[in-house]
Amino acid sequence: MSEQLKFDAVDLEGPKKYFSGLTPQTLGHAYLFAGPAGVGKKTFARRLAQSLLCKQPKPGVLGYDGTCSSCVLFRASENARHPDFFEHEGVLKIGDRDVAAGFAAGEDLTARDVVRQLSMQSYSGGMRVLLLGDVDFASPPAANALLKFLEEPPRNVIMLLTTAVPGRLLSTIRSRLVEVRFSLLHESHVREILLGMGRSQSEAELGAALGGGSVTQALAALEGEEESLRAQVARWFFESVSGKSPEHNWATRETLEEGLQTLKTLVRDWAVLSAQAGKGLLMRDYAGELSKLPALDDRATVSILAKIGDAQRLARTNVSPAMVSEIVRMVITRVP
Numbered sequence: 001m002s003e004q005l006k007f008d009a010v011d012l013e014g015p016k017k018y019f020s021g022l023t024p025q026t027l028g029h030a031y032l033f034a035g036p037a038g039v040g041k042k043t044f045a046r047r048l049a050q051s052l053l054c055k056q057p058k059p060g061v062l063g064y065d066g067t068c069s070s071c072v073l074f075r076a077s078e079n080a081r082h083p084d085f086f087e088h089e090g091v092l093k094i095g096d097r098d099v100a101a102g103f104a105a106g107e108d109l110t111a112r113d114v115v116r117q118l119s120m121q122s123y124s125g126g127m128r129v130l131l132l133g134d135v136d137f138a139s140p141p142a143a144n145a146l147l148k149f150l151e152e153p154p155r156n157v158i159m160l161l162t163t164a165v166p167g168r169l170l171s172t173i174r175s176r177l178v179e180v181r182f183s184l185l186h187e188s189h190v191r192e193i194l195l196g197m198g199r200s201q202s203e204a205e206l207g208a209a210l211g212g213g214s215v216t217q218a219l220a221a222l223e224g225e226e227e228s229l230r231a232q233v234a235r236w237f238f239e240s241v242s243g244k245s246p247e248h249n250w251a252t253r254e255t256l257e258e259g260l261q262t263l264k265t266l267v268r269d270w271a272v273l274s275a276q277a278g279k280g281l282l283m284r285d286y287a288g289e290l291s292k293l294p295a296l297d298d299r300a301t302v303s304i305l306a307k308i309g310d311a312q313r314l315a316r317t318n319v320s321p322a323m324v325s326e327i328v329r330m331v332i333t334r335v336p
Ligand SMILES: [Zn+2]
Pocket: 053, 054, 055, 056, 064, 065, 066, 067, 068, 069, 070, 071, 072
């Protein structure tokens, strides 16, 4: 019977293997899916939720039949919710303490809703699953509400949190979550997903080639209007180095870590070109623009890289992304 069950997510080897090894008895209360944007963390979490709520008996935790009354609710329109599946994306606010009623479809779930809803009996008498996608907290009380919940999890409640920046979570919260790592996808998987989204063969090929292992990036590349993060960061870098104030800021919570790493790579290539060393360039397509810049000596290189390193550490705190990128801009603008 279990061979007929589906688990329709990309071949995410690590996560799939990990959950395949679990049974309802060994399943934890709370998981953190950590990994780059656009690699299927939320999709995997939704399929896991569907598996856990599917009525078809199975020995493990993965797999659903797609036809039972519970699965039908997962197939229903976006607005219809499975009564035992709660999903929220982005910043979680604390919420109004006095509202006694539960939240309704279309409303924003708040930390207090989470606590209230999950403290109640489940609809079907089985499990309840909470998915907090790209989780972030509006305030310390919102984070504390969830923390309290994690300290004494109600029976049969599974919480799935996803993030591209695990370092931003309070360590007290993170320490109570089982972390499951998601990595960049193989090009062939990105192509497969794009085809599944109705893209043509040639679009899927192109998107996969430009996506760098992320469906989000692949879609952005296909839209054409939206530059890839790498291109945005490079343009910002060249504008900043030449003393112009950049027109567009690339820095958001989601892009900060990757963007800062791209900046380090650009500075590294700039130093390699300056030293006329025979070392290979990492961002070869920017060699022309980099070679027009004044030469960068060793001392300046070390100092800039150290300051971007400081910014990377700041990026993991509550300092705003705009502030972090501004600090870096000051550093590279002042290069003689
Ligand atoms: Zn089912």
